[in-house]
Amino acid sequence: MANTVLFSPSSSSPSSWALKRGLGLRRVPRCPNSLGRALRRSFVAAAANSPGFANENRDDGFGFGFGFGLVCNVQAVAPYERPALTKGYLFPPDKKPARLPGFHTCVGSGGERQTPEWYTEHGIEVLYQDPVVAFDGQKQTVTTTSGKILKYGSLIVSTGCEAARFPEKIGGNLPGVHYIRDVADADSLVSSLGRAKKVAVIGGGYIGMEVAAAAAGWNLDTTIIFPEDHIMPRLFTPSLARRYEELYQQNGVKFMKGVLIDKLEAGAGGRVANVILKNGSVIEADTVVVGIGAKPVVSPFEAVGLNNSVGGIQVDSHFRTSLPGVFAVGDVAAFPLKIYNRTARVEHVDHARKSAQHFGETIEVGNFDPKVATFWIDSDSRLKGVFLESGSSEEVSLLPQLAKAQSLVDKAKLKSASSIEDALEIARSSLKAGSAV
Template identity: 30%
Template sequence: MAGRLVIIGAGQGAFALAAKLRALKDDRPITIIGSEEVLPYQRPPLSKKYLMGEMSFDRLEFRSSQWFLDNNVEIRLSTWVEEIDRKAKTVRMQDGSVLAYDKLALATGAAPRLLPAGVGGDLDGVLTVRDKRDADRLREEMQPGRRLLVIGGGYIGLEAAAVARQLGLDVTLIEMADRILQRVASAETAAIMRDLHVSKGVSVRENTGLVRLEGEGGRVKKAELSDGSSLDVDFVIAGIGVTPNDRLARESGLAVGNGVIVDEFTRTSDFDIHAMGDCAVLPMNGAAVRLESVQNAVDQAEAAALVLSGEERPYLPKPWFWSDQYDVKLQIAGFNAGYDETVLRPGQRAGSHSIWYFKQGRFVAVDAINDAKAYVTGKKTLDTDFPLNRAILEDPAADLKSLLT
């Protein structure tokens, strides 16, 4: 039996790694260390069905405590690692206790960027969306008729705005760039999603930043914006991105760069330490990339499990993402970084669209908006490297299935 595997972090990647090792009949001792007080759980429904009261928390847990007992997976909750000693192969906990490892896995995820205290980010009622504690605080705040300011027009901000409107709140969303989804999607996708939110009653203000938040009795009450206007607000959600939790890696001397740098076998610069999920920077198409998605956390963790079990198989990411907003499902296959051309294609149903991304003539990604056929076709094309026929794609009357024949 191999020596102990210690997994730092108790999210999607951590659980996937432990579960895959057990599925592979790997019986080494495993210890998972998590700072939250609850067992590992699904995060995407937190900001949607859980926040809206449509799903109880116990339905989000991957497994009950009995699964961890039955599978010899020790899980330490409400605790965290202060230091990694790579020479001694130990981790020191915040209470001073020390745990030895044979192999170590970093599944530490990422943390939301916070508004600076200098602009009022330390006021009560200024919130982020990341974990159960965040969602529980938001559930208390999201009462019909209250006034919410969402800062940031990325997927987190848009999803929060959608839930708030569905719950009957008055919502204003501001974005510093000249359009929402500037960093992650095409202008066509952004325009469709913007129109959706405006049609639902969200006030979307682009080219508009936050100057400062003002409070009363320590509680946020007003927002001063860069367009010279001010808003009365009851609470604020900051959806301004995340930063990888790479402090432990950096302080222990591992190679880092906007995250923990890993090779195609999920190994860090230390052969006995792996990293996965939102904290990891991996090689992809000749570039160093950090993929912020549940799918990547699971796939990379399962790839790490194969390597740990003795199978030297490289991880070749096939990214896909999704975002649910109101009754619209946005499904994304591929990775559109560096795209230089797009093709907008209407779907067969009213309100359905797909946006196909190309880089130097090569198909790299698709955004499918209420268009499952486009998503499946695009994903299969990417997964198989099947050459894409542009003439068929650009003909609205052509059947997308013919792209795969």
């Protein structure tokens, strides 16, 4: 087909889009379901979990959604919102933990809950536990684990990332050592937490902090271990990190900072028993959770072109790879970010994470009860980004506008702001002043 209609799979992205080869995206009216199903059959999606991707920060300014005729899913369940796995899913039983179907895609963004029945109703076939293992761009086919050879008109690679793991030789695969990327991983960890006494969490990023909070909720002896000087070094300033660390310590969590792992040691029964540090220290733990990062899953699609600097599959501003009809979206896509004149691969689309890459002077407002905000300002007095804790939906919606505009801001006024609301209003006024110039 010269033109192929792409359907958004959720009500949070209600528009339909047409992609004309070589000409980018243009909006078209939504088609009736019968026509939509026929057109969507020309799509095959190779997915680790989520079959769709929307990124409002693409440099062409469009947001878009994909709908597919066929999804080759590595997991045994329909796609879901992965962040729940290290948050509500790990709650103890008396705290009503999150469980499927409660967090199927796309409830996290306010869209429809896409259960297995949803895919059937919308004419989308899902092959569960049957991921793509071979790819032929010339023949336009993919082969799945079960041996199915699928012909595609357009192929969307949404393979995501896999957890970085410790080598087996230092105990990375011992019983009681956990990595979290899917529901099965989370179920295994919940089982361990139910009988654990001492938990060691390795890594001071999102995964480490969220799992440590969950372990504290189980009233377990919990220690976080990481090599940096403070938690979340790519996002938090030292003073902001200190506020969070104090909050965790008030809930019984201990920190081991600036240390490296030597090995994980098994006990008499073969289960992990100790974390041995390079400095010789020993932390007892019968459950260890490793959250040391992730790496993009590019196999078997290496032939479409990889990015050696940020990892992942190289795409253009419309998420097209070097091969016609093949797209890469989500964590695995390395795309041009023109606002910063560089190529990016985004594993979290949260605005605070992006803005924190541009450090300059920081101004903190609020007493963390519960609100706090940090403003990043460069040497030219331009507001580069804002971190906001416990903001309203209206306040949060302001943050991408501020990061994109990078307007001049009055630092003296920000420092003297009497509240977070006043500080955000000062920042908002910088947008108006910038547009008037």
